[in-house]
Amino acid sequence: MPDTLQATAIAEIQSADTLEALQVVKTKYVGKSGLITRELSMLGKLPPEERKTRGAEINVVRQGIQAVLDEREASLKRASLDAKLQSEAIDVTLPGLPLPSGGLHPITRVYDDLINIFTRLGYNTVEGPEVEEEHYNFEALNIPWYHPARELQDTFWLADGRLLRTHTSNMQVRYMVEHEPPLKMVSRGKVYRYEATDATHEAMFHQLEGLVVGEGITMSDLKGTIAEMAQGLFGAGAKVRFQPSYYPFVEPGADFSVYWQNPRGQMEGKAGKWLELGGCGMVHPNVFRAVDDLREKAGKARVYEGKTGFAFGLGPERMAMLKYGIPDIRYFYANDPKVIGQFRGELNGV
Numbered sequence: 001m002p003d004t005l006q007a008t009a010i011a012e013i014q015s016a017d018t019l020e021a022l023q024v025v026k027t028k029y030v031g032k033s034g035l036i037t038r039e040l041s042m043l044g045k046l047p048p049e050e051r052k053t054r055g056a057e058i059n060v061v062r063q064g065i066q067a068v069l070d071e072r073e074a075s076l077k078r079a080s081l082d083a084k085l086q087s088e089a090i091d092v093t094l095p096g097l098p099l100p101s102g103g104l105h106p107i108t109r110v111y112d113d114l115i116n117i118f119t120r121l122g123y124n125t126v127e128g129p130e131v132e133e134e135h136y137n138f139e140a141l142n143i144p145w146y147h148p149a150r151e152l153q154d155t156f157w158l159a160d161g162r163l164l165r166t167h168t169s170n171m172q173v174r175y176m177v178e179h180e181p182p183l184k185m186v187s188r189g190k191v192y193r194y195e196a197t198d199a200t201h202e203a204m205f206h207q208l209e210g211l212v213v214g215e216g217i218t219m220s221d222l223k224g225t226i227a228e229m230a231q232g233l234f235g236a237g238a239k240v241r242f243q244p245s246y247y248p249f250v251e252p253g254a255d256f257s258v259y260w261q262n263p264r265g266q267m268e269g270k271a272g273k274w275l276e277l278g279g280c281g282m283v284h285p286n287v288f289r290a291v292d293d294l295r296e297k298a299g300k301a302r303v304y305e306g307k308t309g310f311a312f313g314l315g316p317e318r319m320a321m322l323k324y325g326i327p328d329i330r331y332f333y334a335n336d337p338k339v340i341g342q343f344r345g346e347l348n349g350v
């Protein structure tokens with residue numbers, strides 16, 4: 001065996017700079033058909049007296065090469081681990097990526113403000129069915145089939161004769177059938193009208209219905225309540241105005257408006273304007289009668305005849321449009337995060 005074998009092997013091992021390259025060198029020298037193995041296999045051809053010393057020499061060379069190989073392998077493995085750790089290192093001090101965050105829908109915000117006010121005034125909050133029976137949406141509210149008011153509320157009818165409620169007033173009836181007076185409730189939810197959509201009309205929108213029933217309730221209780229609500233929403237100075245109007249389920253009926261203070265009024269020379277927010281009135285005796293009829297059918301006592309009460313209904317879309325200066329009702333339901341994401345803040349101090 002040339003004496004240079006060990007030296008060449010070591011030089012090759014040292015210059016192998018990857019584990020793969022080192023494997024090639026390893027096979028070349030100590031593999032099954034490597035150079036060392038070949039030297040060993042040639043021992044048999046030597047005279048017996050030389051065999052032993054030669055065998056011992058080759059073994060020393062082999063061990064020498066193996067030791068350098070092992071060391072080189074360990075150091076290459078360490079280097080590759082270091083490189084891996086380096087490339088996978090995470091700098092925990094880097095600022096995080098901004099994640100888009102959701103926000104409450106403007107309609108939800110307006111509802112929250114309204115419900116807070118009415119909860120403070122002792123009202124119970126309920127929700128009810130959007131798929132409704134004709135009787136609760138119309139008949140029991142003093143709107144018989146021939147009544148012209150039905151034309152005001154073009155209706156989505158279902159194949160089974162039910163309908164999508166056209167207003168939350170259905171909950172007046174449902175609530176009174178379940179509860180005895182005195183009572184105060186507000187009901188929130190979606191309502192549907194079969195009509196063409198434009199900047200101020202949607203086929204689906206929201207309402208808040210209020211109902212108070214007891215003894216000796218008067219129109220001034222109603223006015224005081226609406227004023228309280230307006231001040232809660234628009235600040236202590238908010239003014240309300242009532243104008244006679246017609247709704248079959250109340251008598252007398254009225255529309256109420258709030259004087260909306262324009263925050264840029266001075267600049268524009270317009271301090272504000274009256275904005276109609278909803279309808280209201282004293283509960284019609286026919287509604288109480290219809291409720292008692294339903295109660296009687298359900299085996300309950302007739303407790304509403306002779307009672308007095310008021311009701312009101314309003315649309316949060318309109319309030320949100322005012323508060324946020326949204327020009328088109330359709331923006332609320334276009335599901336465009338760029339639009340909805342802009343509306344933040346409280347309803348107070350519009």
Ligand code: DAH
Pocket residue numbers: 166167168169209210247249250253278279280281311312313314
């Ligand atoms: N239900 C009416 C509508 O959808 C709103 C309304 C008016 C509700 C007068 C009331 C009320 O409770 O008293 O237009």
